[in-house]
Amino acid sequence: MAGIGTEFLEGLNTLVFSSPEFLFRYLPAFVLLLFFTKGKARSLALFAGSLLLYAAAQPRYVFLLFGMSLVNYLFGLALEPPGRGEKQAEEKQKRGRKTLLILAVACNLLLLFYFKISNAFDRSFLLPLGISFYTFKGISYLADVYRLEVEAEHSFVQFGAYLTLFPQIVSGPILRYRQALKGLRDGHCSLLRVEEGLKWLVAGLAAKVLIADRLGILWNDIQTIGFESISTPLAWLGAAAYSLQLYFDFAGYSLMAAGMGVMIGFPIVQNFAWPYASRSVSEFYRRWHITLGSWFKDYVYIPLGGNRGGQAKTVRNLLLVWLLTGLWHGNSVNFLMWGLTLGLLVAAEKLWLGEGLKKHRLLSHLYVLTVLPLTWMVFAISSPAQIGVYFGRLFPFFGETGVVNPGDFLKECKIFAPTLAAAVLFSIPQVGKWMEKHRKGIPAALVLTAVFWVCVYFMTNAVNNPFLYANF
Amino acid sequence: MKKYPLLLLLIVSGVLLTGFGFLNRNGRYREYEQARADRPVLSVVFTGAADGVYPWSSPEEEAAPVMARPAETVPEKDEEAGTDERQDGADGLQAALEEPNRPVPAPGKEPSRPRPQPAEEETEEETEQEEETEYAFSTVEESYFDDALFIGDSRTQGMLEYGKLPQGATFYCKTSLTVFDLFKHPKAFIREGEEKKTLEEALKEHQFGKIYLMLGINELGTGTPDYFYEEYASVVQKLRELEPDAILFVQGIMHVGSQKNETDPVFNNTRIEQRNEKIRTLEDKKNIFYLDVNEVLCDENGNLFDGWTFDQVHLKAKYYQLWKEYLLQHGILKEDKAAPEKKGAAFL
Numbered sequence: 001m002a003g004i005g006t007e008f009l010e011g012l013n014t015l016v017f018s019s020p021e022f023l024f025r026y027l028p029a030f031v032l033l034l035f036f037t038k039g040k041a042r043s044l045a046l047f048a049g050s051l052l053l054y055a056a057a058q059p060r061y062v063f064l065l066f067g068m069s070l071v072n073y074l075f076g077l078a079l080e081p082p083g084r085g086e087k088q089a090e091e092k093q094k095r096g097r098k099t100l101l102i103l104a105v106a107c108n109l110l111l112l113f114y115f116k117i118s119n120a121f122d123r124s125f126l127l128p129l130g131i132s133f134y135t136f137k138g139i140s141y142l143a144d145v146y147r148l149e150v151e152a153e154h155s156f157v158q159f160g161a162y163l164t165l166f167p168q169i170v171s172g173p174i175l176r177y178r179q180a181l182k183g184l185r186d187g188h189c190s191l192l193r194v195e196e197g198l199k200w201l202v203a204g205l206a207a208k209v210l211i212a213d214r215l216g217i218l219w220n221d222i223q224t225i226g227f228e229s230i231s232t233p234l235a236w237l238g239a240a241a242y243s244l245q246l247y248f249d250f251a252g253y254s255l256m257a258a259g260m261g262v263m264i265g266f267p268i269v270q271n272f273a274w275p276y277a278s279r280s281v282s283e284f285y286r287r288w289h290i291t292l293g294s295w296f297k298d299y300v301y302i303p304l305g306g307n308r309g310g311q312a313k314t315v316r317n318l319l320l321v322w323l324l325t326g327l328w329h330g331n332s333v334n335f336l337m338w339g340l341t342l343g344l345l346v347a348a349e350k351l352w353l354g355e356g357l358k359k360h361r362l363l364s365h366l367y368v369l370t371v372l373p374l375t376w377m378v379f380a381i382s383s384p385a386q387i388g389v390y391f392g393r394l395f396p397f398f399g400e401t402g403v404v405n406p407g408d409f410l411k412e413c414k415i416f417a418p419t420l421a422a423a424v425l426f427s428i429p430q431v432g433k434w435m436e437k438h439r440k441g442i443p444a445a446l447v448l449t450a451v452f453w454v455c456v457y458f459m460t461n462a463v464n465n466p467f468l469y470a471n472f
Numbered sequence: 473m474k475k476y477p478l479l480l481l482l483i484v485s486g487v488l489l490t491g492f493g494f495l496n497r498n499g500r501y502r503e504y505e506q507a508r509a510d511r512p513v514l515s516v517v518f519t520g521a522a523d524g525v526y527p528w529s530s531p532e533e534e535a536a537p538v539m540a541r542p543a544e545t546v547p548e549k550d551e552e553a554g555t556d557e558r559q560d561g562a563d564g565l566q567a568a569l570e571e572p573n574r575p576v577p578a579p580g581k582e583p584s585r586p587r588p589q590p591a592e593e594e595t596e597e598e599t600e601q602e603e604e605t606e607y608a609f610s611t612v613e614e615s616y617f618d619d620a621l622f623i624g625d626s627r628t629q630g631m632l633e634y635g636k637l638p639q640g641a642t643f644y645c646k647t648s649l650t651v652f653d654l655f656k657h658p659k660a661f662i663r664e665g666e667e668k669k670t671l672e673e674a675l676k677e678h679q680f681g682k683i684y685l686m687l688g689i690n691e692l693g694t695g696t697p698d699y700f701y702e703e704y705a706s707v708v709q710k711l712r713e714l715e716p717d718a719i720l721f722v723q724g725i726m727h728v729g730s731q732k733n734e735t736d737p738v739f740n741n742t743r744i745e746q747r748n749e750k751i752r753t754l755e756d757k758k759n760i761f762y763l764d765v766n767e768v769l770c771d772e773n774g775n776l777f778d779g780w781t782f783d784q785v786h787l788k789a790k791y792y793q794l795w796k797e798y799l800l801q802h803g804i805l806k807e808d809k810a811a812p813e814k815k816g817a818a819f820l
Contacts, residue, residue: 226790
C-alpha cells in the first residue's frame with residue numbers, strides 16, 4: 001500500500017495482499033483452515049494464524065502485537081462495570097473506571113507516539129506494521145467497554161483474534177469490536193461466503209494492481225524528472241493521477257480486506273463510498289476511509305463537545321480533529337499542513353460555504369475536483385519547499401524554474417490515457433453500482449476470472465521491480 | 473457451477489496453469505524455474521509471458537532463448553528502477569513507450585551510402601592506427617552535436633528530452649536498451665516516420681560525425697563483466713565498420729545514487745565500475761574515446777549527488793545540463809578534414 005501516508009513508513013517490510021505469495025499460499029491455507037474449524041478452534045485459528053502471518057511479514061514486532069492484545073484484553077476486563085451495589089461504591093467505581101480508561105488509552109497512544117516520533121527522528125527506525133490501525137482498534141474497544149456500549153470480551157483468544165485479524169492488520173479498515181462480534185462468535189467460512197468474498201477480492205485486486213500501481217508510475221516519473229522541470233499541464237495531470245492512484249490503492253486494498261473478511265465469516269465493511277462524487281470536502285471525508293473518519297468523530301470530536309459548544313468551539317474541535325488526522329497519517333510537517341488545510345476547509349464549509357455548495361450542483365463538483373487534488377499534493381510531497389515548487393508549476397505565475405520539456409504532457413498522456421480513463425470511469429458511483437448489481441452469474445464469473453489472471457500477470461512481473469514498496 | 477462459478481473457475485484455471493508450468497518446467501520455462509523456486513509454480517507462466525514465451529507459442533520458438541544468460545543469471549531484463557517499471561507491461565504499453573526518435577537530420581548528410589565491407593578478417597586496426605595521431609579533448613560549441621548520434625537507454629532518453637541539445641543531434645535510444653539489442657539480437661527500436669528500424673538498418677542510411685554510447689546499466693544483471701565487455705567491444709567494432717568516419721565516444725556507465733548503491737546487490741557502483749574499467753580499455757585516443765561523466769555527477773564516494781536523482785538511477789531533468797556541459801568540454805576536433813576521410817577509406 002504505497003501511497004497512503006503511514007504505509008510509506010510502515011510498509012518497509014510489509015504484507016502485500018496483491019502478491020502471488022499471499023494470494024496463492026497464505027490465503028488459501030487460511031481459508032481452508034477456517035473452513036474446517038468452528039467455534040473456539042476457529043477463534044484460535046484466527047488469532048494464531050494472524051500472528052503467524054504477521055511474523056512472516058515482520059518478525060521483529062510480533063511480540064509487541066501479542067503483548068498489546070494481552071494488555072488491551074486485561075484493560076477491557078478491568079473496565080467492566082461493577083455489579084449493582086451501594087450508590088457510594090458505585091460512584092467511587094465510576095471514578096476509578098475513568099482513571100483506568102485514561103490509563104488504558106494513554107498506554108496505546110504512548111506506544112503509537114513512541115514509534116512515530118522515533119521514526120520521525122530516525123527514518124531507519126522501523127515502525128511496527130499496522131500499529132496506527134491496531135492501537136485505534138484497541139482504543140475504540142476500551143472506550144466502548146467504558147461507555148457500556150459493548151461487554152468486555154472474556155476470551156483472550158477471541159479478543160486477540162479481533163485485534164490481529166489478518167485481513168485488517170496492515171491497513172484497516174478499523175473494524176469496531178461490536179461490528180466484529182457476530183463474526184467472531186458465530187461467523188463461519190462457507191463455500192458461499194468464499195464465492196461472495198472472492199468477487200470483492202478480485203475487484204479490489206484489480207483496482208490496486210491494474211489501476212493504482214499503473215498510475216503510480218506516472219507519479220514516479222514526475223518525481224524522477226523533478227518538480228521544477230515539469231510543464232504546467234503535466235503538474236495538473238500528476239495531481240489528478242495521484243488523487244486517483246491513492247483512491248484505487250486504498251479503496252482496492254479495503255475491498256480486498258472486506259472480501260477476505262466475508263470469506264472467513266465477517267460482515268462486509270465499507271471503507272469507501274465513491275468519494276470523488278462528493279460535493280464538498282466534508283462530504284468527501286465522510287465517504288473516504290470511512291472507518292477512520294467515524295473513529296475520529298466518535299472518540300475525539302464528540303467527546304470534545306462536537307458542535308454543541310458554539311461556533312468558536314466547533315471550529316476548534318474540527319481543527320483539532322484534523323490536525324490529529326494529519327499526524328496519524330504521517331509524522332512529517334506536510335501532514336500537519338495537510339490536516340490543517342482540511343480542517344480549515346471543513347470549518348469554512350460548515351460556517352459559510354455549505355449552503356452555496358448545496359445549491360450549485362456543477363460548481364460543487366468542480367470545487368471538490370479541483371481542491372482535493374491540490375490537498376493531495378500537500379499530502380504526497382513531504383518537503384514544504386518542494387510543495388512550493390510543485391504549486392509553482394501548477395500556477396506558473398513566476399515563470400519557469402527548471403528545464404521544461406513541453407512535450408512531457410503528451411508523452412505521459414500517451415502512456416497513461418487508458419489507465420486514467422478507466423480510473424475516472426470506475427470512480428463514478430453509477431458504474432460501481434451497476435457492477436455490484438451484475439456481480440452474480442456465470443458471465444460475471446468469467447470476467448472476474450480473466451481479470452484475476454491479468455492481475456496475476458502484472459503482479460508476478462512487478463515483483464521483480466517493486467519500486468513502489470522499496471526505498472521509502 | 474451454478475452456485476460457485478467464480479470459485480470453481482479460479483480453482484480450475486489455477487490448477488491448469490500450475491500443471492502447465494510444472495509440466496514445462498524443463499521445457500519452455502527452464503530458464504525461469506530455478507530463480508522462482510520460492511514462488512508459486514504457476515508464476516513461471518506469467519514471467520514467461522512477459523518475455524514473450526506464451527503457453528501457445530510453439531516450443532521451437534522458445535527453444536531459441538531471447539538472450540544467452542551465462543553465469544550469474546538474473547532473469548529480469550529491465551531492472552532500472554523507476555520508469556522501467558512500465559516495461560513489465562504488455563507489449564502495447566511498451567510500444568507506446570518507444571518515443572519517436574528525433575527526426576534524423578538530413579542537411580549535409582548523404583541519405584545513403586554503400587555499405588562498408590565486413591572487416592572481420594582484418595586483424596584489427598592496429599597496423600593502420602599506428603600511423604594515426606592521438607587526439608586530446610578540447611572544448612567545443614553546441615553545434616558540435618549537429619552531426620552527433622546518441623545511442624543509449626532511458627538515461628540517454630532523458631538527455632533527449634531535457635538536454636536541450638541542438639535540433640541536429642540524433643537519438644537512437646529506448647528505455648531498457650542493452651548492448652545485446654543492437655546487433656546480437658537486434659531490436660527494431662528506431663522509429664523513422666512510420667517505419668521501425670534496427671540500428672544496422674538505420675546506420676546504413678545515415679552518416680554521423682560522432683557517436684556517443686551510454687549503455688550498460690540494464691546489463692548489470694546479465695552475465696559477467698567479461699561477457700558484457702565482449703558484446704560491448706563487438707558493438708564498438710561493428711559501429712566502426714558501419715560508421716568509419718565517426719568519432720566514437722564510449723561513455724562509462726553513469727553511477728547510481730548512494731541509497732541504491734548501498735542496498736542493491738546488482739545495481740551498485742562497484743559493479744558499474746567493474747564494467748567501466750572494461751569499457752575504458754576500448755579507448756585508443758584516435759577514433760575511440762572514453763568519457764566518464766561520473767567525474768562531474770558524483771560525490772567523493774562515487775555516488776550520484778544526493779538530490780540530483782529521485783529514483784537513484786536517473787538524473788533529475790535539470791541536471792542533464794551538467795552531462796551536456798561535460799560532453800562539450802570533451803570534444804574531439806580532428807582538424808585535418810581530409811585525414812579521417814582517407815583513414816576511413818583505408819579502413820575499408
